[in-house]
Amino acid sequence: xxxxxxxxxxxxxxxxxxxxxxxxxxxxxxxxxxxxxxxxxxxxxxxxxxxxxxxxxxxxxxxxxxxxxxxxxxxxxxxxxxxxxxxxxxxxxxxxxxxxxxxxxxxxxxxxxxxxxxxxxxxxxxxxxxxxxxxxxxxxxxxxxxxxxxxxxxxxxxxxxxxxxxxxxxxxxxxxxxxxxxxxxxxxxxxxxxxxxxxxxxxxxxxxxxxxxxxxxxxxxxxxxxxxxxxxxxxxxxxxxxxxxx
Numbered sequence: 447x448x449x450x451x452x453x454x455x456x457x458x459x460x461x462x463x464x465x466x467x468x469x470x471x472x473x474x475x476x477x478x479x480x481x482x483x484x485x486x487x488x489x490x491x492x493x494x495x496x497x498x499x500x501x502x503x504x505x506x507x508x509x510x511x512x513x514x515x516x517x518x519x520x521x522x523x524x525x526x527x528x529x530x531x532x533x534x535x536x537x538x539x540x541x542x543x544x545x546x547x548x549x550x551x552x553x554x555x556x557x558x559x560x561x562x563x564x565x566x567x568x569x570x571x572x573x574x575x576x577x578x579x580x581x582x583x584x585x586x587x588x589x590x591x592x593x594x595x596x597x598x599x600x601x602x603x604x605x606x607x608x609x610x611x612x613x614x615x616x617x618x619x620x621x622x623x624x625x626x627x628x629x630x631x632x633x634x635x636x637x638x639x640x641x642x643x644x645x646x647x648x649x650x651x652x653x654x655x656x657x658x659x660x661x662x663x664x665x666x667x668x669x670x671x672x673x674x675x676x677x678x679x680x681x682x683x684x685x686x687x688x689x690x691x692x
Contacts, residue, residue, distance in 0.1 A: 449671035453501065457678050459631035461505035462498065463653070465645055466490070468637025468661030481525040486663035488533050492540065495580060497667035499544035501674070505579050505627055509645050513553065513587035527561050530584075534568045541568075545577035551623035552586030581627065588647040595621035624649055632677045634670075636662045652684055 466487060473483030491508065498506045511526060534548075541548060548569050554562060565584070598621045602608040608617065619625055630646055630653040638659040642650070656673045658665075 449668055449675060450501070452675050453671060454678055455501065458501060458503055459654075459674065459677055460503075461507065461628045461630045462503055462632045462634065462674075463507040463509070463630045463646055463650070464494065465509045465633070465635040465643060466662040466665075467635055467639055469663060471637065472661035472663045480522055483661075483663055484522075484526055484529055488529055490662050490665045491533065492537065493667050494665065494670055495537070495540065495546070496544065497670045499546060499578060500667075503578070505581070507551075507581040507583060507624075507627070507630070507646070509586065509643075510582045511552075511584045511586070512644060513556075513585055513590055514644070516556070516585070527558055531561055531564045534564055538568060538571060541572050541575060541580065545575045546572065546580050547575040547578070548572045549579050549581040549626075550584055551581055551591075552584045553590065554584060556585040579627070581624075583645070586623070586645070588644045591623050592648060618648070622648060629653070632656060632673065634658070634673050636660050636665050636669075652682070654680055654682065 469483030469487040470480040471483075472486070473480050476482075494508075495506065510530070515526070516523065540546075548565075550565055550569065554565065557565070565582075595618060599608060599613060599617065603610055603613075624646070627649075630650045633642075633646075633650050633653045634656045635641075636658055638657070638661075640657045654677050656676055658669065658673070660669055
């Protein structure tokens with residue numbers, strides 16, 4: 447049964463973030479190298495991007511490569527970088543057809559030059575697509591993001607650009623990688639693990655968490671729909687009581 451028909455389009459999350467976990471374990475179960483899992487995982491990305499576009503979810507952020515992932519075996523890192531380049535080139539038409547603008551967050555200068563340039567090219571090519579935004583978190587770590595924000599604000603305080611008394615959530619948001627994105631409404635993690643892994647720690651303060659045992663290469667539109675249906679059954683109180691909301 448198609449779960450899409452059960453989704454209330456008037457209560458869609460404005461921003462979905464996904465920790466795409468389980469590629470390596472999926473490959474291992476099949477007696478394959480980890481890189482095989484990453485290759486299959488790229489197809490799941492296409493499924494989810496198209497699924498969000500069909501529902502008209504405005505913002506999708508994918509945790510594609512963390513700052514900690516640089517510590518993985520060299521071959522695996524190289525394969526991930528090659529996959530990134532090939533996927534970006536292949537999906538330009540999909541992005542245009544669905545009016546999706548590509549965005550990227552993280553320490554992007556740490557990426558290999560070829561990957562960095564390709565990424566900037568696709569960002570430039572899709573910049574006028576205004577209906578939806580796909581954000582790739584690359585060489586991303588939330589603690590590093592927050593540390594950088596503190597440094598930037600500190601310099602402005604030192605130079606009398608910002609008064610310490612004026613520092614609030616809005617000021618902090620303006621110094622994060624995600625300054626142009628809304629807070630995350632729904633965070634999905636595949637692969638059975640139940641942790642945040644240094645991902646969008648500030649931005650998920652009131653997100654709804656959804657964990658699934660499905661490995662990322664097996665994740666389909668139907669799994670996405672299931673997560674959204676689960677989200678729509680929840681009461682989001684933001685610190686208030688149920689009585690206050692009603």
